[in-house]
Amino acid sequence: MPPLPQAPVAGVLLAAGRSARMGRPKQLELLVGQPLVRHAAQALAQGGAAPLLCVVPPGEVGEGVRAALAGLPFTFVVNPDPARGLASSFRVAVDALPAGLAGAHFALADMPLLTGAHHATLLGAFRETGAPVVLAEYADPGAAPVRAPPHLLRADLLRAVAATLDADHGPRDLIRAHAAQAVTLTFAARLLLDVDTPAGLAQAEALLTAAGPVPPTS
Numbered sequence: 001m002p003p004l005p006q007a008p009v010a011g012v013l014l015a016a017g018r019s020a021r022m023g024r025p026k027q028l029e030l031l032v033g034q035p036l037v038r039h040a041a042q043a044l045a046q047g048g049a050a051p052l053l054c055v056v057p058p059g060e061v062g063e064g065v066r067a068a069l070a071g072l073p074f075t076f077v078v079n080p081d082p083a084r085g086l087a088s089s090f091r092v093a094v095d096a097l098p099a100g101l102a103g104a105h106f107a108l109a110d111m112p113l114l115t116g117a118h119h120a121t122l123l124g125a126f127r128e129t130g131a132p133v134v135l136a137e138y139a140d141p142g143a144a145p146v147r148a149p150p151h152l153l154r155a156d157l158l159r160a161v162a163a164t165l166d167a168d169h170g171p172r173d174l175i176r177a178h179a180a181q182a183v184t185l186t187f188a189a190r191l192l193l194d195v196d197t198p199a200g201l202a203q204a205e206a207l208l209t210a211a212g213p214v215p216p217t218s
Contacts, residue, residue, distance in 0.1 A: 007102035011049030015109035035068035039112035047119025138192035
């Protein structure tokens with residue numbers, strides 16, 4: 001089933017992680033003066049997807065994420081049990097998405113080096129090809145690529161996402177099943193950085209500081 005060319009593609013920010021390796025809620029850790037989650041949210045919002053949905057954990061951390069994204073055009077849905085793994089956040093998101101979408105673009109809250117331009121490139125590839133899956137991989141020239149989010153899934157696949165089993169990863173089996181029709185874009189290896197530890201946070205701080213100040217958002 002081809003996508004509806006004019007139908008919206010939702011942007012989904014998965015921000016309900018438990019931060020087990022960080023030891024404290026990494027979503028709210030300050031990075032270049034802003035909460036980590038806001039960096040990813042701002043990039044996703046600038047990438048052209050709409051409507052925008054953020055999956056948050058229950059309780060105080062979830063409320064903190066909502067506050068961190070104040071002024072950005074997100075709605076929120078709570079994953080009541082993030083301990084069931086990342087797949088549970090995919091399911092919660094799909095259940096909360098509106099009808100009439102062409103697809104959904106899933107991004108992680110802990111990858112702060114991705115920009116709106118990267119998200120827009122994935123969305124553009126989907127609009128041009130109608131592929132069931134548009135994927136990102138990360139590699140430097142001559143190196144083996146590593147596949148990681150964001151993932152853009154066509155709307156007719158979202159029901160299968162809702163049926164995925166608990167796991168600490170996304171819908172790998174679904175993506176594998178459509179690999180022959182997938183469009184994969186390659187980005188620089190440095191963009192793969194995900195902030196799981198204090199060392200990762202310090203690395204992100206150094207890279208973003210070297211790149212110049214982060215524009216303020218309202």
